[in-house]
Amino acid sequence: MTFFDLARRNVSRHWLRSVLAVIGIVIGVIAIATLGIMGNSISLMFGDMVTDVGDTLVVSPATGVGGGKLTERQVDDITRAVGSNQVIPFASTADKISVGEKEGGAMLYAIPAGDIPSLLEVESGAYPRDTGAGCLIGSELAANSRENGLKLGARVRIGDETLRVTGVLEERGMGFDINPDYAIVVPYSWYSNHYDEDEYDQVIVKVRDVNDLDAVKESIEQRMNRREDVVTIMDTRGILESVFAATDSITVFLMGIGAVSLIVAGVSILNVMLMSVTERIKEIGVLRSIGTRRSEVMRMFIYEALFLGLAGALIGGALSFCAGYVVTAVFVGNPDYLFDPTSLLYIVFGMAFGVITSVASGFYPAWKAAQLNPIQALRHE
Amino acid sequence: MPVISFEHVSKVYPLPAGDVVALDGVDIAIEQGEFVLVMGPSGSGKSTLLNIMGSLDVPTSGEVTIAGNRIGGMDDDDLTLLRRDHIGFVFQQFNLIPLLSVVENVEYPLILKGRQNGARERAQEVLEAVGIAASHFTHTPGELSGGQQQRVAIARALVNDPDFLLCDEPTGNLDSKTGTAIMDLLDRMNREEGKTVVMVTHDPRMTGYADRTIRLVDGRVAE
Ligand SMILES: Nc1ncnc2c1ncn2[C@@H]1O[C@H](COP(=O)(O)OP(=O)(O)OP(=O)(O)O)[C@@H](O)[C@H]1O
Ligand SMILES: [Mg+2]
Numbered sequence: 001m002t003f004f005d006l007a008r009r010n011v012s013r014h015w016l017r018s019v020l021a022v023i024g025i026v027i028g029v030i031a032i033a034t035l036g037i038m039g040n041s042i043s044l045m046f047g048d049m050v051t052d053v054g055d056t057l058v059v060s061p062a063t064g065v066g067g068g069k070l071t072e073r074q075v076d077d078i079t080r081a082v083g084s085n086q087v088i089p090f091a092s093t094a095d096k097i098s099v100g101e102k103e104g105g106a107m108l109y110a111i112p113a114g115d116i117p118s119l120l121e122v123e124s125g126a127y128p129r130d131t132g133a134g135c136l137i138g139s140e141l142a143a144n145s146r147e148n149g150l151k152l153g154a155r156v157r158i159g160d161e162t163l164r165v166t167g168v169l170e171e172r173g174m175g176f177d178i179n180p181d182y183a184i185v186v187p188y189s190w191y192s193n194h195y196d197e198d199e200y201d202q203v204i205v206k207v208r209d210v211n212d213l214d215a216v217k218e219s220i221e222q223r224m225n226r227r228e229d230v231v232t233i234m235d236t237r238g239i240l241e242s243v244f245a246a247t248d249s250i251t252v253f254l255m256g257i258g259a260v261s262l263i264v265a266g267v268s269i270l271n272v273m274l275m276s277v278t279e280r281i282k283e284i285g286v287l288r289s290i291g292t293r294r295s296e297v298m299r300m301f302i303y304e305a306l307f308l309g310l311a312g313a314l315i316g317g318a319l320s321f322c323a324g325y326v327v328t329a330v331f332v333g334n335p336d337y338l339f340d341p342t343s344l345l346y347i348v349f350g351m352a353f354g355v356i357t358s359v360a361s362g363f364y365p366a367w368k369a370a371q372l373n374p375i376q377a378l379r380h381e
Numbered sequence: 382m383p384v385i386s387f388e389h390v391s392k393v394y395p396l397p398a399g400d401v402v403a404l405d406g407v408d409i410a411i412e413q414g415e416f417v418l419v420m421g422p423s424g425s426g427k428s429t430l431l432n433i434m435g436s437l438d439v440p441t442s443g444e445v446t447i448a449g450n451r452i453g454g455m456d457d458d459d460l461t462l463l464r465r466d467h468i469g470f471v472f473q474q475f476n477l478i479p480l481l482s483v484v485e486n487v488e489y490p491l492i493l494k495g496r497q498n499g500a501r502e503r504a505q506e507v508l509e510a511v512g513i514a515a516s517h518f519t520h521t522p523g524e525l526s527g528g529q530q531q532r533v534a535i536a537r538a539l540v541n542d543p544d545f546l547l548c549d550e551p552t553g554n555l556d557s558k559t560g561t562a563i564m565d566l567l568d569r570m571n572r573e574e575g576k577t578v579v580m581v582t583h584d585p586r587m588t589g590y591a592d593r594t595i596r597l598v599d600g601r602v603a604e
Contacts, residue, residue: 002492009480286476289437290537291465291493293458374437378472 003296007303010276018308021265021272025312026319028262029354033320035258036346038327039251041337046243056236057205057217058177062229069199070231074224078203078231081223082216085207088115089200090178091191097184098157102148106141107183108158110191118206120180125152125167128187134166136185142168144182156184161194176236177204213237255346262353265312266361273305273365284369285377298370305362312358313351320347382449383410384544384577385434390443392429392600403429404440405600411545411579416571416590419581421597427581428549430597434579435468435547436460448544465493469538471548475530477522477537484508484518487536494541507536511566528559535566545577546570552584564590 011018059078061068070078070089079087091110096103111119113130120136128134137150150156156163163186172181192198205220207213217233224231277284284297324343329335337343392404403426411417419427432438433445436452439460445452448467452460464470477486487504496503508518511532522530531551538546548567552560568590570576580587588594596603 006480013480282476283478283480286472286478288461289435289464289470289476290490291461291541293461295458296493375432378437378476 003300004303004307007300007307010280010304011307014272014276017272017275021268021308022312022315024265024268025262025309025354025358026316028258028265028357029313029316029350030320030323031261031350032255032258032353033316033347033350034323034327035254036251036349037320037324037338037343038331039247039254040340040343040346041328041332041334042250043244043247044337044340044342045332045334046247055207055210055213056177057207057213057220058234058236059203059205059220059224059231060201060234062225062232069201070203071199074230075200075203077223078205078220081220082205082207083219085205085212085216086115086118088112088119088204088206089188089202090204091188091197091199091201092178092183093191093195095158099145099149099154104145104148108191109178109180109183109185110188111185113187113189116185116187119178119204120172120185121170122167123170125165128166130187130189132166133161133163133190134187135163135190136167136169136180137165138169138181138183138185139171140181141183159194163190176234176239177202210237258350259353262357265354266357269305269308269358269361270365272308273301273362274368276304277301277365277369280369281372281377281380284372285374285380288372288374289378294370298366301366301369302359302362305358305366306355308362309355309358313354316354317347317351320350383446384413384448385409385411385579386444386446387433388444390433390440390445392426392433392438393441402600404433406443407597407600407602409595409602411577413544413577414571414575416568416578416592417580418587418591418594419579419597420583420585420594421603425597426600427597429600431547431549431579431581435470436463465490466541467544469541469543469546471531471534471538471546471551473550473553475522475527475534475554477530477533479522482519482521483513483525483533486522486533487540490537490541504536504540507540508533511536511539526559527555528562531555531559531563532566535563535570539570539574539576543576545579548578548580550581550583552582552587560584 059070061070075087075089088111093108093110094105095108097106098104113128116127116136122136123139128136135156142151150165152165152168154165156165169180169185172179205216207216213235217235220231220233287297324338324347325335328338328343387407387409390404390407391402394401394403407430419430421427429438433440434447436447439452447463450463452463455463478489481489484501484504487508488500491500491503505515505518509515513529513532513536517525517529522533525533546567551567552563555563564587567578567580571578
């Protein structure tokens with residue numbers, strides 16, 4: 001028989017209102033944990049979608065200047081501006097393609113053959129040579145069009161020319177530069193011949209040392225945009241940072257909503273505890289008269305709140321796991337995100353908040369109980 | 382040295398309608414082993430006197446010494462520990478803890494002292510000594526008769542082997558036969574165990590049990 005025992009018995013004596021108070025905490029814990037998991041899954045999803053983090057600048061023609069293309073000269077200027085860092089100009093277009101009898105449309109990326117290996121990985125087959133009529137196909141395009149005959153070694157007709165698929169690319173995910181997963185990649189020389197085109201859409205600058213990123217950007221600005229804005233420079237790291245900042249604030253916002261429900265739960269604990277104290281004024285007087293210290297009375301009531309909080313946190317934690325599964329599976333489409341340690345941490349976080357809220361709510365009633373005058377408490381009916 | 386000593390003790394309750402003087406310059410000395418009755422009309426200050434003896438309350442002025450401890454300047458914790466270690470209370474309304482079984486109620490003061498080992502055995506021993514059958518030990522207080530509850534309350538007061546018992550109308554809620562049985566029990570504890578007993582009562586028949594009677598009138602001791 002201890003103070004904890006006494007608290008436990010009082011909780012179970014009034015089991016109905018204890019259960020109601022616990023339900024409040026359970027809901028609060030679930031709200032914090034699942035909304036946290038949801039926010040976290042969104043940022044995990046962004047993290048997975050975006051490859052090539054941080055070391056890339058994408059230079060595009062400023063809108064309205066020069067018809068939206070970059071000339072060979074401008075590319076040379078950029079190359080000079082960035083020093084020893086690699087410059088990969090590319091063009092893109094969409095065109096009708098046919099494989100055997102089948103026809104369809106596809107996105108084409110034209111990249112100088114020598115630069116392709118430093119930008120894209122081949123999963124099977126080989127990179128096309130600069131002079132030959134070879135091309136690469138994106139992983140998703142390959143997966144979706146196999147039954148149409150678009151596969152390694154197939155012949156693809158574009159206009160009146162035929163390209164042979166020399167390789168299939170690895171999946172790359174969504175990028176800020178190019179998105180080749182659903183596209184065909186051809187050597188720029190072939191593109192230039194075929195379409196009689198010698199300009200580029202964009203230039204990718206691979207910056208070797210991430211710390212130089214700002215300096216390189218500045219250097220391009222200096223050379224290209226001295227009089228008017230000829231190019232705009234996109235810094236993938238900067239974009240990524242703002243995306244992550246946005247998802248972080250979504251997480252905080254969602255958890256804030258959860259926290260509100262926990263505050264409501266805290267108020268109900270406060271209410272139940274105040275009721276418990278009021279009902280037991282006489283009992284507190286007796287306990288005090290037979291030598292129970294203020295701190296011990298206080299402890300007894302804090303334990304009571306702790307008890308409610310622990311029950312709520314345990315039940316809430318278990319249910320959060322289920323709710324988290326539903327949220328990640330239904331809203332984010334990938335339940336694996338639930339099992340990421342950063343997601344599971346939100347369950348622990350929610351549970352801890354549940355316990356802390358309960359104990360904090362029990363503090364004032366417990367303090368009130370401890371401050372009662374023993375004689376007046378004894379006289380209480 | 383007396384186990385309880387009051388020197389010029391006064392207790393004043395300041396009220397908006399004017400001060401209420403509950404005790405007015407009371408001098409009392411109670412020796413170890415005495416059985417003392419406190420009598421007097423309603424409102425004469427009997428309960429106030431007992432509360433101060435029990436360190437539940439402190440005097441407005443005067444000097445109080447309880448079991449060798451001067452209570453002037455003690456803080457709430459000191460007073461509480463004084464109650465816990467030296468004083469046993471018995472109330473008119475029994476005041477057992479409804480959440481606890483009979484034996485747990487008696488065990489409770491021992492647990493407060495941090496005595497887990499042997500607490501149960503000691504509680505059972507004292508319960509048997511006050512005449513509670515072992516079959517009742519695990520009952521809740523509500524399942525017992527008034528007389529039985531008061532016996533349990535006396536067992537709870539005695540379990541810590543206090544220096545004295547303070548009883549505020551312990552038979553006030555009992556019929557006269559049960560009341561007499563309780564008086565016999567207290568009398569036995571006084572004569573056989575040498576327990577000092579201070580008891581407030583309205584019943585003049587109780588004077589036969591006591592070594593002496595203190596009469597209070599308007600907060601003063603009347604000789
Ligand atoms: N907390 C308090 N505040 C104000 N006045 C009080 C308080 N406690 C007691 N009194 C007053 O002090 C006086 C003595 O009260 P006390 O309870 O000691 O009387 P009593 O002799 O025990 O009476 P009874 O026989 O009715 O129990 C009374 O006039 C009472 O109104
Ligand atoms: Mg009284």
